[in-house]
Amino acid sequence: MEKDKSIKYLYHYYEKDRGPFLNLSDLDIPQAQKILDRIKQENKVMAVHRYKGYLERRKELEQMAREIFISKGGKPVRKSPHYMVVGKCDWLQTWYNEGEYIRIHLSQFDLDTISFSYGDMFPTFSPRVTDNKEYRKQIYTFNEIIKIMEKYGLPQDWNQDGAFGPERYIEVQIWDDEPLLRKVKT
Structure with a gap:
């Protein structure tokens, strides 16, 4: 599987x-x-801002994402993912008192162990978001997210302030610890 140059870093x-x-x-x-x-x-x-029931809903969404990813040929190693995003997103850094980030080149990942949602999984799968956009309730493989990116671009470019919907970044679900451990040790 060839790694696309349009995604350089997570x-x-x-x-x-x-x-x-x-x-x-x-x-x-x-x-x-x-x-x-x-x-x-x-x-x-x-x-x-985490609501009562957040953790239960998170585990439910992670299991759903894992099952969808496997159905599309994904090979998760972990039961639940770590989270990254495609490209830099300044808004995410504001979530923290002293926000930092790590970036890892896409080439460090086995594409069969990463999945994507166009936006955070919570609003992507929320029954309250009823705009019927094609990327709602979807988990994507690498090749699929490239097509969605070609069509819509990066949310952090066209929706920096959230005025156009809940999608503010492309979430990446990392289903393998190995590339993360390698990066954290260096």
């Missing part, structure tokens, strides 16, 4: 003092809820 945003690729989905719900509650109490920007 970005992961995180709170500087916590470090990258910490994943609540790796924990059971009660453990994850304790951490989320603590982050909320510390007033970490991103977590303040």
